[in-house]
Amino acid sequence: MSIQNNYVAIMAGGIGSRFWPESRTHLPKQFLDLLGTGRSLIQWTYNRFKHICPKENIYFITNEQYIGTLKSQIPEVDDANIIAEPSRKNTAPCAAYFAHKIMALNPNANIIMSPADHLIMDEHAFERTAHDALDFVAHHKCLLTLGIKPTRPDTGYGYIQYDTEEELDKAHRVRTFTEKPTLELAQTFLKSGDFLWNSGIFVWNVQTIMEALAQHMPEMHEVFSQATNQYNTPAEYEAMVKLYPHCTNISIDYGIMEKARNVYVIPSYFGWCDLGTWESAYDNAQKDYLGNAVLGSNVMVIDASECMIKMPEDKLLVVQGLEKFIVIDTPDVLMICERSREQQIKEYVAEVKRNKGDKYL
Numbered sequence: 001m002s003i004q005n006n007y008v009a010i011m012a013g014g015i016g017s018r019f020w021p022e023s024r025t026h027l028p029k030q031f032l033d034l035l036g037t038g039r040s041l042i043q044w045t046y047n048r049f050k051h052i053c054p055k056e057n058i059y060f061i062t063n064e065q066y067i068g069t070l071k072s073q074i075p076e077v078d079d080a081n082i083i084a085e086p087s088r089k090n091t092a093p094c095a096a097y098f099a100h101k102i103m104a105l106n107p108n109a110n111i112i113m114s115p116a117d118h119l120i121m122d123e124h125a126f127e128r129t130a131h132d133a134l135d136f137v138a139h140h141k142c143l144l145t146l147g148i149k150p151t152r153p154d155t156g157y158g159y160i161q162y163d164t165e166e167e168l169d170k171a172h173r174v175r176t177f178t179e180k181p182t183l184e185l186a187q188t189f190l191k192s193g194d195f196l197w198n199s200g201i202f203v204w205n206v207q208t209i210m211e212a213l214a215q216h217m218p219e220m221h222e223v224f225s226q227a228t229n230q231y232n233t234p235a236e237y238e239a240m241v242k243l244y245p246h247c248t249n250i251s252i253d254y255g256i257m258e259k260a261r262n263v264y265v266i267p268s269y270f271g272w273c274d275l276g277t278w279e280s281a282y283d284n285a286q287k288d289y290l291g292n293a294v295l296g297s298n299v300m301v302i303d304a305s306e307c308m309i310k311m312p313e314d315k316l317l318v319v320q321g322l323e324k325f326i327v328i329d330t331p332d333v334l335m336i337c338e339r340s341r342e343q344q345i346k347e348y349v350a351e352v353k354r355n356k357g358d359k360y361l
Contacts, residue, residue, distance in 0.1 A: 003053060003054065004054065004057070005106060005108050005109055005110055005138070006052065006053035006054075006057060006109075006110050006134050007053060007057045007058075007059065007102055007106075007109050007110065007111045007112070008049045008052065008057065008058045008059065008111070008112045008114060009059050009060075009061055009083075009094075009095075009098045009111060009112070009113050009114070010042070010045055010046065010049070010058065010060050010061065010114055010115075010116045011061050011062075011091065011094055011113065011114065011115050011116060012030050012042055012060050012061065012062040012066065012070065012116035012117075013061060013062045013063045013066070013085055013088055013094070014028060014029075014030065014088075014115075015028045016028045016029030016030065016276075017345070017346050017349050018277045018278070018342075018343075018345050018346055019032070019034065019277070019281075020333075020335070020345055020348070020349045021328055021332075021333035021334075021335050021360065022034065022310065022328055022330060024361060025358070025361050027069065029041065029117055029275070030042045030116040030117040031066070031070075031073060034275060034281050034310075035119070035275075035281060035284060035295070036285070036286075036295040040073055041116060041117045041118075041119070041275065042060075042070070042073060042074070042116045042117070043073055043074065044119075044120075045114065045115075045116050045117075045118070046058065046074055046077075048120060048123055048126065048127075049114070049130075051123075051127050052112070052127060052130045052134075053112075055076070056078065056081070058077075058081060059082070059083055059098065060074075060077065060081060060082050060083065060116075061083045061085060061094050061097070061098060062082065062083070062084065062085065063087075063088060064084040064085070064086065067082055067084060070082060080232075083097070083098070083101070084240075085097070085240070085244065086237075086240050086241045086244045087244050087245070088249075089244060089247050089248075089249050090249050090250055090251050091113075091251045091252040091253075092217065092220065092247075092248070092250045092254070092255035092256065093220065093244065093247040093249075093250075094113075094252075095202070095209070095252045095256075096220050096221065096223075096224050096247075097224055097240065098111065098113070099111070099206055099209045099210055099213065099224075100210075100224040100225065100227070100228070100231060101231045101232065101236070102206050103206050103207075103210055104228065104232055105231070105232055106206070107206060107207065108205075108206075109205070109206040110134045110137050110203070110204070110205050110206070111204055111206060111209070112130060112133070112134065112201065112202070112203050113201070113202040113203075113252070114200075114201050115200050115201070115274075117274075117275055117276075118199070118200075118201075118272060118273065118274055119271075119272070119273040119274075119275050119280075119284055120270055120271060120272055120273075121271025121272075122269075122270040122271040123270070125268075125269060125271070126268075126270040126272075129146060129266060129268050129270060132170050132266060133146065133203040133266055134203060135169070136168075136169050136170070136203070136264070136266070137203050137204050137205045137208065138205060139169070140168065140169070140171075140264075141205070141208050141211075141262060142171070142208065142263065142264045143202070143204050143208060143209065143212060143256070143257065143260055143262060143263045143264070144171060144202065144203040144204060144263075144264050144265070144266065145160065145174070145198065145199065145200075145201065145202050145203070145257065145263070145264075145265050145266075146199045146201045146203070146265070146266055146268045147160045147162065147197065147198065147199065147265040147266065147267055147268060148196055148197040148199050148268055148269075148272045149196060149197075149267060149268075149269060150189070150190055150195065150196065150197050152190070153183060153186035153187040153189070153190045154186060154197070155180055155181060155182065155183050155186050156274075156276065156277070156343075157180065157197045157198065157274065158177060158178065158179045158180060158197070158198035158200075158253065159177070159178045159181060159186070159189050159195045159196065159197060159198060160174055160176075160177055160178075160196045160197075160198050160265050161174070161175040161176040161177075161178070161189075161195050162174050162175060162194060162195075162196060162265050162267070163194075164193070164194050168264065170266055171264040171265065171266050172264060172265055172266075172267065173263070173264055174257075174263040174264060174265050175194075177198065177253060177257060177258045178195075179253070196265060196267055197272075198253070199268070199272055199274070200274065202252060208262075209256075212262075213256070215260075216255065216256045216259045216260060217248075217255050217256060219248075220247055220248060220255070223243050223246045223247055224243065226239075226243060227239040227240070277342055277343070277345075278326045278328070278339075278342050278345070279308075279339060279342050281293070281308065282308040282326075282339065285308070288301070290304065290305040291305050291306040291307075292304060292305060292307045292308075292309060293307070293308050293309065294307075294309045295309065295310040295311070296310060296312065296313060296315075296317070297313060298311065298313060298314070298315060298316045298317065299316075299319065300316070300317070300318045300319070301319050302318065302319065302320040302321075303320055303321055304319045304320060304321060304322045304323065304325075305322075305324070306323060306324045307322050307323070307324065307325045307327060308325075308327070308328075308339065309326075309327045309328075310327070310328045310329070311327075311329045312329060312330070312331070315329060317329065324338065324339045324340065325337065325338055326338070326339055326342055332360060333360050335348075349361065
């Protein structure tokens with residue numbers, strides 16, 4: 001397998017509203033340093049993939065309004081490697097668009113579709129798994145996903161049930177997908193031993209995904225086929241402006257992966273976390289001896305424990321007596337919220353929109 005046939009699409013068009021008020025419409029979470037590492041999530045993701053394929057084969061799929069931010073954070077990226085979606089239509093149109101574009105460029109391409117905002121602690125293990133995955137799809141007409149061995153009955157993740165007996169080059173056939181189960185069901189999954197978390201990282205050969213699109217999403221496949229002569233030319237974006245309104249807003253999970261019969265998963269161990277909420281940031285941040293995760297050097301904590309605190313460097317914060325709270329301060333919004341209620345932040349954002357308009361979003 002030639003490394004020149006390996007391509008990566010980093011999906012970076014989301015808003016990340018559960019990280020409000022840090023994540024905003026004009027600067028969403030993929031462009032933020034949420035753990036105080038000195039790098040944004042998208043910078044970490046880009047650096048991770050530079051070891052897996054040639055950097056000229058790494059593409060970013062994002063919303064038009066984020067192109068300037070993307071170029072400022074990753075100045076070495078070529079304009080041709082930034083794909084601007086005219087509107088947000090979920091991951092299936094994103095995957096279909098990229099498949100058609102790369103098909104016109106290299107019909108032997110093997111593709112990794114990856115979110116821009118995941119945390120991966122063991123990057124060497126990830127690199128090995130990614131190479132195994134690319135090699136697998138180069139030799140088998142299968143759609144592949146990377147599954148994570150669950151460590152707790154998390155209700156915020158999707159789950160993949162797989163055949164633990166049947167193995168094909170480190171991959172196992174997928175039996176079922178389940179989206180965000182109840183706690184009771186998640187506990188059952190954890191005990192059964194044949195369920196994995198769905199990482200949302202997909203790998204396939206371009207020919208295989210094109211066939212899957214034609215079979216399972218023929219209308220969307222036909223939409224993107226109309227631009228065959230425009231891909232990788234100056235006319236591409238205008239063609240997408242015309243075609244995107246005709247695409248269904250649907251995820252690749254629902255559109256293809258749950259329907260196809262040639263879906264496999266590689267059980268993976270590389271310290272993965274979908275940084276989707278402040279709770280996940282708390283879990284992965286460094287903590288003091290009282291369990292407080294403090295991002296900001298000008299914070300004084302007095303008799304407080306197990307809090308997630310993020311403050312600007314130029315502001316002094318004194319926290320006393322809080323237990324298991326989220327405290328996030330930005331120039332125009334201060335949010336103080338119980339950690340146990342953090343799943344409701346999206347509701348708080350909707351309430352802010354109803355009462356205050358878009359000013360604080």
